[in-house]
Amino acid sequence: MADKSSTLMYKGHPLRRKDNLIYYGSMADKYIIMIQVTSTTKSGDLEIADKVHLELQLTDPDLKSRDRVVKKSDLPDLFSAIDMGSIWLMRALSGK
Structure with missing residues (x-):
């Protein structure tokens, strides 16, 4: 199990990856961002995300998965998705 010091953080919130998600x-907060890489292109030895699906979700385990989605968007790259996701998460957690 990874300790807290080895967790990747971005703007004060943890980032976790599982395959293309x-x-x-x-999960202790009311909202979380889910980013799904739907398409990649090869650039040299690297796979670069070129289609990304972004969702702001409630973390309530009693809701069905489709009822957890608050906002969603399709974006052209991972940077745009993380940037927009951080804004959505900040606003949602602050109650705006």
């Missing part, structure tokens, strides 16, 4: 935020 990236979760941004803490």
